[in-house]
Amino acid sequence: MTLTQEQIARLSKLSALNVDSHTQIDSVLDSLHMVANTDTTGIEQDSRSGAKILAPRADEIIEDEKIPDELLACSPQKVAAHQIVLSGIMHGE
Numbered sequence: 380m381t382l383t384q385e386q387i388a389r390l391s392k393l394s395a396l397n398v399d400s401h402t403q404i405d406s407v408l409d410s411l412h413m414v415a416n417t418d419t420t421g422i423e424q425d426s427r428s429g430a431k432i433l434a435p436r437a438d439e440i441i442e443d444e445k446i447p448d449e450l451l452a453c454s455p456q457k458v459a460a461h462q463i464v465l466s467g468i469m470h471g472e
Contacts, residue, residue, distance in 0.1 A: 381405065382404065382405060382408070387404065390404055447461065448461065451463065
């Protein structure tokens with residue numbers, strides 16, 4: 380698929396591309412043309428990726444005092460008062 384100079388100038392103006400981008404524009408349009416002409420007979424249309432039906436699940440609340448401390452223990456940063464100390468934010472660094 381090739382473009383006329385007029386089409387390139389219009390695309391360049393609309394998308395703020397350089398007119399020297401003829402090859403790139405041509406390549407993108409060729410790719411779009413190829414996708415548009417792909418035979419998708421027998422393929423169900425779906426705009427989502429992943430599972431078609433997401434089964435809702437109940438939220439599970441875990442009230443275990445040890446879990447936050449175990450997670451903080453994994454941090455290479457200094458921990459104080461059950462929080463990660465961020466330099467310049469907390470006093471007593």
